[in-house]
Amino acid sequence: MKSTFWTNTKRIFRAGFLDFWRNGFVTLSSILMMTITLFTLGLVVFTGIILNTTLENLRDKADISIYFTTTAPEDQILALAKSLQALPEVAQVTYVSSADELTAFRSRHQNDQLTLQALDELGSNPLGAVLNVKAKDISQYDSIANFLGGQQSVGNSASASSIIDKVNYFDSAHRAAIDQLQAITSSAEKLGLIIILILALTTIAISFNTVRLAIYTSRDEIAVMQLVGAGRNYIRTPFMVASIMYGLFAGLFTLVLYYPLTYWLGKTTENFFGGLNVFSYYIEHFAFFFLIIIGTGMLLGAISSFLAARRYLKL
Amino acid sequence: MIYYDKVTKLYGDAGPALEDINFSIEPGEFVSFVGHSGAGKTTLIKMLLAEERPTSGAVFFQSENIHELPSGMLNQIRRKIGTVFQDFRLLPHKTAYENIAFAMEAAGRSDEDIRSDVPHVLELVDLGDRMQHFPGQLSGGEQQRVAIARAIVNQPDVIVADEPTGNLDPVNTFEVVQILKKINDLGTTIILTTHNKGVIDSLKKRVITLDRGRVVRDDKEGKYIL
Numbered sequence: 001m002k003s004t005f006w007t008n009t010k011r012i013f014r015a016g017f018l019d020f021w022r023n024g025f026v027t028l029s030s031i032l033m034m035t036i037t038l039f040t041l042g043l044v045v046f047t048g049i050i051l052n053t054t055l056e057n058l059r060d061k062a063d064i065s066i067y068f069t070t071t072a073p074e075d076q077i078l079a080l081a082k083s084l085q086a087l088p089e090v091a092q093v094t095y096v097s098s099a100d101e102l103t104a105f106r107s108r109h110q111n112d113q114l115t116l117q118a119l120d121e122l123g124s125n126p127l128g129a130v131l132n133v134k135a136k137d138i139s140q141y142d143s144i145a146n147f148l149g150g151q152q153s154v155g156n157s158a159s160a161s162s163i164i165d166k167v168n169y170f171d172s173a174h175r176a177a178i179d180q181l182q183a184i185t186s187s188a189e190k191l192g193l194i195i196i197l198i199l200a201l202t203t204i205a206i207s208f209n210t211v212r213l214a215i216y217t218s219r220d221e222i223a224v225m226q227l228v229g230a231g232r233n234y235i236r237t238p239f240m241v242a243s244i245m246y247g248l249f250a251g252l253f254t255l256v257l258y259y260p261l262t263y264w265l266g267k268t269t270e271n272f273f274g275g276l277n278v279f280s281y282y283i284e285h286f287a288f289f290f291l292i293i294i295g296t297g298m299l300l301g302a303i304s305s306f307l308a309a310r311r312y313l314k315l
Numbered sequence: 316m317i318y319y320d321k322v323t324k325l326y327g328d329a330g331p332a333l334e335d336i337n338f339s340i341e342p343g344e345f346v347s348f349v350g351h352s353g354a355g356k357t358t359l360i361k362m363l364l365a366e367e368r369p370t371s372g373a374v375f376f377q378s379e380n381i382h383e384l385p386s387g388m389l390n391q392i393r394r395k396i397g398t399v400f401q402d403f404r405l406l407p408h409k410t411a412y413e414n415i416a417f418a419m420e421a422a423g424r425s426d427e428d429i430r431s432d433v434p435h436v437l438e439l440v441d442l443g444d445r446m447q448h449f450p451g452q453l454s455g456g457e458q459q460r461v462a463i464a465r466a467i468v469n470q471p472d473v474i475v476a477d478e479p480t481g482n483l484d485p486v487n488t489f490e491v492v493q494i495l496k497k498i499n500d501l502g503t504t505i506i507l508t509t510h511n512k513g514v515i516d517s518l519k520k521r522v523i524t525l526d527r528g529r530v531v532r533d534d535k536e537g538k539y540i541l
Contacts, residue, residue, distance in 0.1 A: 229469075
């Protein structure tokens with residue numbers, strides 16, 4: 001029983017390899033078509049990554065700034081920063097002291113002598129410390145703002161309200177900008193997902209059709225194999241082996257093609273999409289791309305050949 | 316051994332391809348089917364190989380109703396029936412050796428059997444020196460001999476030859492018929508369909524004549540009469 005299994009397995013693999021090797025034109029055209037398919041699939045993956053990074057960068061631009069009075073004691077500011085950091089919605093709280101704020105202000109206005117002279121004439125630092133708060137998700141700024149509002153009206157109100165000069169989220173313009181950013185990123189994400197799904201489904205359909213055509217050319221052979229008494233699995237499996245090899249070779253070609261392409265586009269994408277160098281990403285995540293591209297190619301080959309051969313195994 | 320019981324086959328609104336066919340074939344017989352093109356000879360063969368289902372009636376092989384067998388059992392029945400066709404139907408990407416080996420592999424034969432039997436059977440059809448040739452590298456007569464070798468390699472109970480000489484010249488036709496006669500002499504049942512009057516008249520074996528889907532003659536030592 002065991003030896004029959006191994007004998008059959010050996011025969012099936014040999015038949016699959018021979019079919020792949022001897023059926024040269026069909027093999028070449030199938031590999032080329034699947035390479036186009038997998039290349040498109042790779043583009044879909046890259047598009048998803050670029051879209052995600054771009055949206056993350058956009059979301060990262062949103063924050064809440066809490067401006068403190070110049071007399072606000074640092075320990076109270078840090079206590080407020082600690083309680084903000086404890087909120088589950090908060091990703092990061094950055095403290096900028098009044099001295100740092102002044103340095104940053106001077107640096108920003110280094111070419112504006114009039115402003116710098118006016119600042120010098122004041123004699124003291126007119127800028128208060130600032131807490132920059134970033135939420136984990138862009139939709140969570142409302143609840144952080146509510147927390148700050150509560151801090152100002154109840155509980156620690158006496159101290160908090162006396163030290164906070166201004167919270168920019170309470171400006172209608174800032175709030176509207178964050179809401180708009182949220183709407184844009186959410187729509188872009190949905191649209192991107194739809195486009196990615198359509199592209200992915202199209203590539204799968206093309207791949208299925210390619211393998212189906214390859215097996216269609218062998219439909220008479222399948223009929224003969226059935227007439228000499230071969231079982232369905234014994235007929236079908238060599239076609240699956242050959243189709244898995246189409247997927248494997250197409251995947252390898254695709255991975256090779258992506259090397260010069262991402263290298264060529266690396267600098268451009270880095271400048272255009274806010275720091276994402278597709279070449280570096282490709283090299284760093286090569287194992288991921290290898291698994292996705294080769295795995296998809298082999299899986300598509302196996303499934304589509306299984307289904308296509310079944311169509312002609314009707315005798 | 317083979318029994319057609321009131322077999323009728325209809326294709327759409329056209330007249331019946333086969334109508335109320337009744338006959339039986341005993342083990343070891345050599346039976347030829349003759350008739351004009353479209354008389355139903357090939358449909359009759361396809362019924363036996365379960366390539367076609369009858370519209371009504373049944374076809375029995377060794378007491379089994381072929382069209383009611385599950386797929387696995389049908390494969391076993393097909394291994395007992397060797398087939399030879401006018402267009403040879405060899406696997407184009409396999410060599411002569413591999414074409415015959417495939418039929419043995421399908422029957423679950425061992426590698427040792429394949430290594431010993433395939434060269435032997437190719438020698439029998441005088442193709443010992445063409446083993447590693449692909450069908451495209453062989454003449455029509457050689458391809459048909461490979462097909463015969465494939466049909467006999469599993470020592471089937473029956474050989475079905477559907478117009479096996481249709482694409483062959485007289486010399487190759489004679490050779491193929493001689494091989495079929497030899498196989499029959501060794502006890503294998505042969506079912507032959509042909510348009511070749513010379514072949515039928517020289518055989519002096521049972522002839523069933525079909526006309527428009529019906530059996531019109533069944534002669535024990537028949538001649539080609541249409």
